[in-house]
Amino acid sequence: MTDSRVATSDSERRIGNVVFALDGEGRAVSARLAGRVLILTQDKAMVRRQLAGEALPSFPAPDQLYSHVSTDAIIKANPDCYYYDERLGERVLRTLGGGGYIEPGELRAGQFAMIVAGDGWGEGSSREVAALALLMAGIGAVCAPTIAPIHRQNLINNGMLPITDQALAACLGQGETVSLDRIVQGWDTLSERVLRRGGLLAYMRARDTGLEPDPTVGTAHRSMTLAEKIMASHMTTRHGFVQPGDDGFVVVDAAFSHDYTTAPAAAAAEIALGRPIQVRTPERIHAFPDHLTLADQLPGLTAEARAGIADMRSAQQAFAQRTGIHWHGTPDGGSEGICHTLLREQIALPGQVILGTDSHTCSAGALNCLAYGIGNSEIASVWEWNCVSARVPATVRINLSGVLAPSCTAKDVILHLARVAKEHATFTGKVMEFGGPGLAGLSFEEQAVLTNMAVECNALTALCEPTAPMIEFLQAARGMSRAAVEARCIRADPDAVYDAVIDLDLSAIQTLVALPGHPGNGVPLDQVRGTALDIAYGGSCTAGDLSSIRNYAKVLRGRQVCIPTYIQYGSQAVMRAAQSEGLHEILVRAGVEVITQPGCGACVNAGPGGPRKGQTAISATNRNMPGRMGDGDVFLSNPSVLAASAVLGRIAGPEDLAPLG
Numbered sequence: 212m213t214d215s216r217v218a219t220s221d222s223e224r225r226i227g228n229v230v231f232a233l234d235g236e237g238r239a240v241s242a243r244l245a246g247r248v249l250i251l252t253q254d255k256a257m258v259r260r261q262l263a264g265e266a267l268p269s270f271p272a273p274d275q276l277y278s279h280v281s282t283d284a285i286i287k288a289n290p291d292c293y294y295y296d297e298r299l300g301e302r303v304l305r306t307l308g309g310g311g312y313i314e315p316g317e318l319r320a321g322q323f324a325m326i327v328a329g330d331g332w333g334e335g336s337s338r339e340v341a342a343l344a345l346l347m348a349g350i351g352a353v354c355a356p357t358i359a360p361i362h363r364q365n366l367i368n369n370g371m372l373p374i375t376d377q378a379l380a381a382c383l384g385q386g387e388t389v390s391l392d393r394i395v396q397g398w399d400t401l402s403e404r405v406l407r408r409g410g411l412l413a414y415m416r417a418r419d420t421g422l423e424p425d426p427t428v429g430t431a432h433r434s435m436t437l438a439e440k441i442m443a444s445h446m447t448t449r450h451g452f453v454q455p456g457d458d459g460f461v462v463v464d465a466a467f468s469h470d471y472t473t474a475p476a477a478a479a480a481e482i483a484l485g486r487p488i489q490v491r492t493p494e495r496i497h498a499f500p501d502h503l504t505l506a507d508q509l510p511g512l513t514a515e516a517r518a519g520i521a522d523m524r525s526a527q528q529a530f531a532q533r534t535g536i537h538w539h540g541t542p543d544g545g546s547e548g549i550c551h552t553l554l555r556e557q558i559a560l561p562g563q564v565i566l567g568t569d570s571h572t573c574s575a576g577a578l579n580c581l582a583y584g585i586g587n588s589e590i591a592s593v594w595e596w597n598c599v600s601a602r603v604p605a606t607v608r609i610n611l612s613g614v615l616a617p618s619c620t621a622k623d624v625i626l627h628l629a630r631v632a633k634e635h636a637t638f639t640g641k642v643m644e645f646g647g648p649g650l651a652g653l654s655f656e657e658q659a660v661l662t663n664m665a666v667e668c669n670a671l672t673a674l675c676e677p678t679a680p681m682i683e684f685l686q687a688a689r690g691m692s693r694a695a696v697e698a699r700c701i702r703a704d705p706d707a708v709y710d711a712v713i714d715l716d717l718s719a720i721q722t723l724v725a726l727p728g729h730p731g732n733g734v735p736l737d738q739v740r741g742t743a744l745d746i747a748y749g750g751s752c753t754a755g756d757l758s759s760i761r762n763y764a765k766v767l768r769g770r771q772v773c774i775p776t777y778i779q780y781g782s783q784a785v786m787r788a789a790q791s792e793g794l795h796e797i798l799v800r801a802g803v804e805v806i807t808q809p810g811c812g813a814c815v816n817a818g819p820g821g822p823r824k825g826q827t828a829i830s831a832t833n834r835n836m837p838g839r840m841g842d843g844d845v846f847l848s849n850p851s852v853l854a855a856s857a858v859l860g861r862i863a864g865p866e867d868l869a870p871l872g
Contacts, residue, residue: 766855
């Protein structure tokens with residue numbers, strides 16, 4: 212891998228096709244484009260004309276721009292993410308809208324410097340490779356009205372410009388040199404300093420030599436939310452308090468990377484640092500070979516992609532062995548489980564800060580801890596310095612009351628909130644704090660579904676207040692005493708200040724199914740009941756837990772599926788529990804292909820169960836953006852709806868099944 216962030220002289224730095232002027236201490240003071248602007252419109256022909264050399268006279272209206280371009284659309288999970296070199300730049304946006312907008316290599320060949328798109332740019336996976344792929348294609352700036360928070364940070368960490376002001380982007384597009392002071396207006400101080408240095412690792416090197424002193428948070432005594440309390444205990448503060456907007460460095464209790472990210476993160480960081488990575492606290496760091504466990508079994512996989520998978524996985528294991536970090540592989544080359552499942556089962560504890568190179572790290576927030584996804588540059592920072600730059604986010608409190616209808620699960624609750632998020636951007640970049648009597652009425656694993664899919668609401672993360680199910684889970688799973696768990700629990704102050712408060716009556720939640728394209732496309736089951744299906748998949752960190760397995764088995768007991776149906780366990784422990792309860796046998800007798808090797812599988816198009824081109828699938832996973840699970844269409848549902856649909860071959864609820872016997 213070569214570094215696309217180049218200091219062309221003492222006075223200039225080039226990030227892709229964006230040129231930054233530097234001051235005498237190497238900090239950027241202005242930026243200009245050294246390439247073209249690609250305006251990503253919904254009109255495919257208009258995009259094709261730009262790729263052929265035409266320049267649009269002006270920016271179109273916002274509703275004409277292509278919105279909700281996920282990281283899966285920026286760079287496809289399978290097979291494009293198997294690379295971590297210049298080949299990434301050839302593959303940018305090639306699957307956008309199902310393909311045909313941008314062909315491989317066209318973006319780089321067109322000498323573009325900036326992309327302009329609609330709302331929700333960079334939603335979905337936290338993979339920093341999406342930012343790197345843009346950079347390797349020459350893109351050094353992205354303009355969109357809203358940019359997903361993790362992706363935005365990944366852009367900054369690579370020295371790239373995330374812009375939400377279209378007027379500012381227009382100035383750059385017209386060839387103007389724009390002051391960095393204008394570009395970073397409204398940014399937090401730390402992100403500004405990182406950008407001016409050319410990225411996170413460049414900033415951390417300057418910090419090591421004293422050129423960038425650590426900030427101390429000076430917020431005075433105030434009432435705090437759950438997330439604020441945890442951050443205050445992990446940041447350098449003058450009085451022990453923080454408030455939204457405060458920035459500094461967060462000390463990390465546990466962190467991880469998986470087989471998609473470990474080797475690329477290490478390779479990029481070693482280029483930036485000019486030496487092998489050193490892990491300061493290996494006892495706190497974990498490596499999970501969970502995403503690509505079954506990827507080499509996919510039909511039609513090229514020899515090149517197969518070699519890429521083998522390279523990433525072997526390099527990850529070698530890195531773990533060299534650095535002494537925890538390795539969660541099995542002797543036969545498999546995985547102990549999905550990283551998020553194992554975080555809950557073995558690692559995370561109340562009050563901790565947990566970071567991982569996966570957007571669904573927030574799943575661990577069900578354990579009353581602050582857990583969120585980070586990019587490759589940030590995991591390298593944690594490896595080297597056991598801390599990462601952070602800004603205290605605002606929090607939205609969600610008070611749950613009432614009881615769910617028998618046909619509903621926590622999946623329906625979070626699909627409801629994802630729809631709210633897509634329509635109103637209620638949670639973008641914020642923390643979702645769940646509480647209230649309705650939360651305590653959900654099982655711990657159902658609570659984890661709520662936190663797991665916070666990123667589908669464009670939130671930074673989610674966390675739950677302590678409940679009896681959570682405490683009982685830790686007692687059973689970790690052998691902790693109730694007193695020991697209680698001593699770690701964090702509770703928000705009664706008069707904490709929230710960005711917003713939502714009161715949600717669970718009895719009013721309907722059974723929802725998300726239409727293909729986005730988890731926020733939830734509609735009532737009645738609206739899609741009867742839609743023909745080709746395949747069904749249940750698994751992943753959202754629906755491979757024991758509660759989900761019990762739901763599948765409850766519906767499938769004594770019945771037969773009529774379409775190919777796959778159910779994959781989230782961990783070895785879940786599989787053993789399912790076998791001991793007789794659930795595994797029920798699924799097998801129903802004709803389900805039960806995947807006993809735990810992993811992410813079809814959720815990231817890296818295992819059986821995803822739809823091929825022309826197929827329609829129903830899935831209990833967390834995402835259905837184009838290309839996420841394959842080249843077909845995906846409906847998202849709760850596990851019970853998935854099981855009933857698999858029996859009938861069309862979207863249905865358990866109530867549509869004929870009674871047994």
